[in-house]
Amino acid sequence: MSNYQIIGNKHPLKRNYKGKLIINQKIFSSRLIKYMSKEPPKKSREKTKTLLLNLQDKICSGLENADGKAKFTEESWQRDEGGGGRSRVLKNGSIFEQAGVNFSEVHGEELPQSIISQRPEAKGHEWFATGTSMVLHPKNPYIPTVHLNYRYFEAGPVWWFGGGADLTPFYPYLSDVRNFHKEHKKACEKIDKNLYKVLKPWCDEYFFLKHRNESRGIGGIFYDYQDGSNNIYRGNDPNGNASKASQNIGDSNLTWNDLFSLAENCGDAFLPSYLPIIENRVAQQYTSKEREFQLYRRGRYVEFNLVWDRGTIFGLQTNGRTESILMSLPPLARWEYGYKAEKGTREEFLTSIFTKPQDWFNDKDLEKFCMDNNIFV
16 A cells, blocks of 8 residues: 555645655656746846847848848937837838838836736736837839737746737739748747647737728738747637637647747748748839839728737837837828729739638639639749
């Protein structure tokens, strides 16, 4: 007969024959190691800051080389409440009408309500946030607008990573869409083979203009509030595709280092996902009709960023640098009352097909449609 009574299944506590509680050292140690692996390492803030500064440098260098004409100008700024950043903008290049790649590192004592409403346990703690964000507005309507953001947050016992990248074409080609998704899918799968299954539909869900009932573009990946605990999905639609995929996968077992590597891998995936699209489309001729449609669709981009985007709201609520926060807006956009694209045109294909969530890799009907209408390659 055993001298010990196990409390529950593989519990780290057990009773000896006198009824005294003692520690099952092996189980306790394994659970402690697993718990501690979820904690940020020493110098976590410095480590993420360095990662995101380097990402800004790599992206700016790659974009300058692609543009071949214009260079980024840099402005450093300080925030009165703590922290600051460096904003880089390229204007009137051969490819980019405007491109912005910003880094910020801010900290303070009082959290904005937008954070407390999501993570109330962070209230009352000193906080730290750092991120690199990018929005590119090319001249040629056949080269898509694109957005990227990777970020890290700490406040007392609370920490998380967030980020993603999404593509907004005006005259899309399925091969370009697939390349953008392929590179980000590979980056996710280096960490966990199931991540893309959640982050792709989460992106479709997040970059959705509810007042227009359409997606901002063809999506990409998106994630937020990732601290390695519970389900991957932390969005607001428990019945959506991202939530369902996350529930099927179960709890996340990602450590701080896993999530750090996810940001690193996905950040590095951006240039391979986007530069081939520039190469494919830069020589494509366009008329004033395509330019006018590009400006009209840019209006949707403005609407999302000013109405729905959490990053814009957080930046303004924390007294960030307004010029840097609104760098995401295009230099030119337009609105037209009651516009309807003619059926069967490239403009109509955008809103009937490419601003709706799709299975870009496996939908054979979509592939055939794009081939039949010369919008595959």
